[in-house]
Amino acid sequence: MKPVYIVKWEDSETExxxxxxxxxxxxxxxxxxxxxxxxxxxxKKGIVLAxxxxxxxxxxxxxxxxxxxxxxxxxxxxxx
Numbered sequence: 829m830k831p832v833y834i835v836k837w838e839d840s841e842t843e844x845x846x847x848x849x850x851x852x853x854x855x856x857x858x859x860x861x862x863x864x865x866x867x868x869x870x871x872k873k874g875i876v877l878a879x880x881x882x883x884x885x886x887x888x889x890x891x892x893x894x895x896x897x898x899x900x901x902x903x904x905x906x907x908x
Contacts, residue, residue, distance in 0.1 A: 830866040830881050835902040837861055837894050860900065863892060867904075872896065 838858040843851060865877030868888050874895045878888025 829883060829907075830868060830878075832905045832907050833865065833867045833875075833877065833902050834905060835863045835865075835875065835877065835894060836900045837863070837898045838900060839898070863894070864905075865892070875899070875902075 837860075839861045840858065841855055843855055847855070863877055865879045866881040866888060867875060868878050868881070868891070869876040874893060876888075876891060876893055878891045880890075881888045
């Protein structure tokens with residue numbers, strides 16, 4: 829079984845239209861996201877978490893790719 833991790837990371841956001849400077853200031857407050865999932869892959873650029881993991885076919889769904897520079901904190905859950 830793949831290890832299960834909790835990852836806290838800063839998310840990016842987009843703003844449609846023509847935002848003013850005040851809206852742009854609000855966009856610089858990156859939300860802190862907490863994700864929990866199977867650690868499928870990891871390298872110097874980031875990690876891949878899967879919420880569900882099919883060990884027999886080595887497939888996950890849904891999958892999230894988190895850049896390492898966005899990760900604030902991560903720790904492995906002790907699951908037997």
